[in-house]
Amino acid sequence: KMLRQIAALALVALANSQDTHYCPDGWLVNDAGSSIGCILLGGLDERLNKHDAGLVCEGHGGWLLELDERHSVHKNNVIKGMISDKVGQGNWGIPGMKYDDQWWIAATVNGHHSDHNYGNWTWDSTGHEVTWFDWYDGEPSDYHGENCLTYLRDQDIFGYGAYHWNDWDCDWVARYICEAPPSNYLDD
Numbered sequence: 001k002m003l004r005q006i007a008a009l010a011l012v013a014l015a016n017s018q019d020t021h022y023c024p025d026g027w028l029v030n031d032a033g034s035s036i037g038c039i040l041l042g043g044l045d046e047r048l049n050k051h052d053a054g055l056v057c058e059g060h061g062g063w064l065l066e067l068d069e070r071h072s073v074h075k076n077n078v079i080k081g082m083i084s085d086k087v088g089q090g091n092w093g094i095p096g097m098k099y100d101d102q103w104w105i106a107a108t109v110n111g112h113h114s115d116h117n118y119g120n121w122t123w124d125s126t127g128h129e130v131t132w133f134d135w136y137d138g139e140p141s142d143y144h145g146e147n148c149l150t151y152l153r154d155q156d157i158f159g160y161g162a163y164h165w166n167d168w169d170c171d172w173v174a175r176y177i178c179e180a181p182p183s184n185y186l187d188d
Helices: 002-017 050-059 072-087
Strands: 028-030 037-041 096-110 120-123 148-155 161-168 177-180
Touching: 028 072, 037 072, 050 096, 050 177, 072 148, 072 161, 096 161, 096 177
Parallel strands: none
Antiparallel strands: 028 037, 037 177, 096 120, 096 148, 148 161
C-alpha cells in the first residue's frame, strides 16, 4: 500500500512539473518573450480559407496567430520550429516551394505590394503596422491580389525545409495556427 502511495505522489509531482498545465490538451506552450502563451497547430489535413480559420480559432477560445512587434522575431522562429516539428521531413527528391504546406498568419495588406515595395501590412486584431518581415526571395508577389499572409515551406532535395512568409489569397486554403492566453486556474 505504501508503494502505491509513493508511486501516486511521484506521478502527481511529475505532472505538476510539466509546463503543459498552462495550456489545454493538444496546445503547445509558447514562451517566446516575457509571457507564456498557448499555440494550437491545426491538423496536417485541415485546410481552410483565412476567415474560416479565424472562426475555428475562436471556437477553440483563441485567435489566429499574430506576431506582436515586441517579441516578433523570436516568436516567429519559435512558431516556425513548432510547424517544422509537426510536419517533419518532406519527400526526398522533390525540392522547391510547397504551396500545399502553408499556415495562416493574421495580417493583411491594403493596396499593391511586391518584393520591391512590401506594402502596408497590418496585424488583423490591433491594426498596428507590421514593421519587420520574414519574406522568401521574390515575395510578396501580389499574384492576382494576394492580400493575406502565410508561412510557406521551401524544401531541398533531401526533404528538409524552412518556413518563411508568403502573401496568399485570403480565399485560398492553408492550415491554421491559433493562439490563446495560458489557463488562469493557477491564479485562483
